[in-house]
Amino acid sequence: MANNDEIDDDSPYRVHSRREIISLLNNMLEKNQLLSLLIKGGDESIITSILEIDEAANALIIDAAPSASLNENIVTSNRIGFEALYNNIRITFTADKAYKVEYQNRPALKVGIPASLVRLQRREYFRIATPIAKPLRCTFRITQPDGSFITIITLLNNISGGGVGITDEKKILPTTTGVIYEDCQLELADNTLVSVKLQIRDCKEFKMATGKTVNRFGCEFINLSRAVEAAVQRFITKLEREQNAKASGMM
Template sequence: MQSTNDFSLENWHDYEIGSRREVISLLRNIGEKNQLIRMLIHGEADVCVTSILEVDADTNTLILDRSINNDQNLRILAAKRISFETTLDKIRILFASDGVTETEFEQRPALQIAVPATLVRLQRREFYRMPTPVSNPVRVIVPLPEELGGGSTVLPLADISCGGIAILDNKFILGNTIGVNYPGCRIDLPDIGTVMTTLQVRNSLDLTLLNNKANRRLGCHFIDISRVDLAMVQRYITKLERERNARIAGLS
């Protein structure tokens, strides 16, 4: 299985929160609202769900609940890099840590990291999904690994956002393994340009269409997309929105 990459934190500098006071406030709000947090070991597809037990500004520590799986706890403690993803009031929050240690909280085993120096906070607008045209679909060229026969395949998009795309795989070529990365993918955005990125499969949904044909929708996340390419994605989304609004205005 290919590696993951900190939920692409390096792609979101424009949304980075660097104020220590604001970082601590956001983390405390996440804990107070009992928001679940996805904890991902860097370089693996090993995901654990945790929650914030305490934010201690005096000691600069963040206390987290342990996994119910002891083997997973050992892998977390041995990892050199851990990524975290959650939401707060429908806003996506990302952060990372260079290490996790063991501790106790209220006489129970827990995990501990340093309070992150920065958080990434993505408003809904940043990863708003826009349906792509059906009559003239946008397509992505996905290079296939050797275990899938090599070469490449061309698949239509169902929607696009600044966080990723949804692919329609009606030939069931890519499989549905969550966490798999497909590097070197090319998305040709009409009137905008070509975007190159690694796509990571985040979710899979098998569908039965009205004509009783089977289809698979794969939700994919951008992993190493450049800021230039991300700007092209945003311009394309804006273009689609303008075209949709023009159609609506024409019908009114």
């Protein structure tokens, strides 16, 4: 799945007006809008919110991550992504660097006010991370040249109405982009399984903290049925509610 913050500068979805950007960020601040902060190409994410907008210093102050190790990963990242669903419009922007600061005697992070942002009024582009504590699976059933089948089990990293991000820990799934797999089973919450058709859009090798390397894929849904699309959207809504509840201290 493509990162929509990389939409061309002349795209009608990209906003360059500083006044408009600051106005939008102020509205999000006033409504305590939650944002997903993504690093490592979206492989790690936290839920945060804007605490203050300092126009003079060209800075946004945002909530810090809940752990010191996550904060360290954020401040050592060279590219930080932000995503939010504000009034059913997907907002994305990036920052090159984050810095540790204090805000009202608590840890916070500072990033630059974005020079531009992308505003898409399509919910299907909003990507949300799946629970790490209870990993979900995406299973591929692949036909071999001799007519036999092999089953490849991958882990679900994130999901949107447009596709999924997955990890192949055993590096079995072919890395060729553009291939469409007709027979895939996607595991959602509460032991719900849905059948989907997936196209491989990108693949990157990723080195884990243990030193082990895995393959991470971005996959696009192909011709989702209405029933499956509804199940995916219900699952995304459930994840959003759970993450919002955790961020607000209700879970």
